[in-house]
Amino acid sequence: MKELSRDLGLEGEVHGYLFKAANFKRGRFFAGVIDSDPRVLWRHRRDLMNSQGFTLAGLVQMARFMPAFLSRKRDYDLLDPHRVLDLDGDSAAEFSLRHGGEEVLEGLVQPVVTNLTLGEPEEVAAGYALTLLWNILHGVFTFRRGFGALASRLEESHRERIRLNNPARRIVIEGGRVKGVEVDGGFMDADAVICATTATTALKLMPDLPDSLRGPLGKVRYSACCHVILALRERLFPNGWYGVGFPRREGSFMNLCDNSVKSPYYAPEGCSLIHCFTYGKHSQELLAMEDAEILKRVTEEIRRYFPHMPSEPLFAEIRRWREAVCLSPPGMLGAVLEMRGRGKGEVRGLHLAGEYMYMPSVEAALRSGLDAASAALSTS
Structure with a gap:
């Protein structure tokens, strides 16, 4: 992306942004910065200490999973898939259970896979899922004025x-x-x-x-998605949060992000531009509904976790993707x-x-x- 942007004279448009996300577990949000830069992690060390949300058994599973994950770190290249071809036969779910356990699958791998593919870890190959996880740890980029x-x-x-x-x-x-x-x-x-x-x-x-x-x-x-965009006068998330994920066991049908965090050009200061992404079987259910019913369902779902969500946004857009993400x-x-x-x-x-x-x-x-x-x- 950076190479093509440079060739087109758009190198100044590409910039990174802080990927601070929260996961909802056991009735509360656990927020933390997703990054591998020690300087970034140090600046947000308080969030890091409070963000894991794993039980003691889950931490033991993570201690097993991380060596297996990190041992292949040199192979996680989105443009050189040959390196993880040996992991293409297993699903992300199978790899997670074999090298970690149920809590690693449901608390780490599933939220990452679902957020980035709008699918389930049973539907995605292990090599691809691990490469996504590794790459998101190394910074995210966007265009200041949109793609x-x-x-x-x-x-x-x-x-x-x-x-x-x-x-x-x-x-x-x-x-x-x-x-x-x-x-x-x-x-x-x-x-x-x-x-x-x-x-x-x-x-x-x-x-x-x-x-x-x-x-x-x-x-x-391909995954399917009913993508709902909501413009709000005020911030929906706590300051600095970009995304919110709900592990599938929590019973929600979508994940959320606030694109106003990406760039000041995306929304006026103090406002939110919330993107709601449905996934899995829930997407097919919503795709069959009328726009008014979709908006009602999504608004009610957001209000379960953010009671200050207004009943009516400034404006809303609904986009139906029967083939959303590979x-x-x-x-x-x-x-x-x-x-x-x-x-x-x-x-x-x-x-x-x-x-x-x-x-x-x-x-x-x-x-x-x-x-x-x-x-x-x-x-x-």
Whole structure:
């Protein structure tokens, strides 16, 4: 992300922010700073001392889990998934129970996995989950004016080459090579096509894919999410908190974050911009509801933990994501890596891009796009 931002003259827009989050356990919030920088941890040492929220048995489990987790720290690279390929066969839940225990799974791994993938640890491969945990400990970054700044700059830089509002209907493949793209009202001849969609959409766009590509793409899975954004006149969380997580055993159906903490451009001073992310089976339930019912359910749920939550926000937006975040289930990573190694060449001129090509992440999505563009240019 930083490399592309620099190339587009946006390096000043990328900045880090303090990731202070709270977990709700046993009837109260345990808040702490998530970081590996000793200087940051020292400044927030009081929070750190009060943030663990584990029982004595849980601390014993953590003492078993941390050596297993840290022993692979050099392998946790979102852009080099080969390093954790041996962990791709197990789920995050299986790894947590084997090397820690129930409290490690439910009190640490599940909240992290759910917050970052909107899925469950049983649905996510161990190697991917551990890499997410390691990376979040090493700082988080955002664009001061939102991620849209990157898309806007790309559009400005290449406006004459971009055709907006012209959706592709089918990528035509004949004789082992790309012929072009069917669009509304016509056909575009092409020597090279970059398919930068979800894996499920790619399969629909390319019904003539060979099995060597169709098989791995068919292993990709996505979480669902009913995403509710609430603008509030006042702070909902205590000062400095960015996120709030609710372990699934607490019975909630969502996690919360306040994007006003990320940048002063996200919301006026003293206000909150709360993002509510549902996960698991609860997402499917809410996706079937009308907007008014969703807003009512979400507001009532927030008020269970924050009684000062207003009954009506300044404004609210509801976004339904039936495919929200790539989960990287057990076995997917190995299948995709094998496809990258041999399968793509079976269709000349076709280049796949998407977060599923590496370890699902913003970094992976951007890197796969750059890879696809370079490959397309080198063969054109």
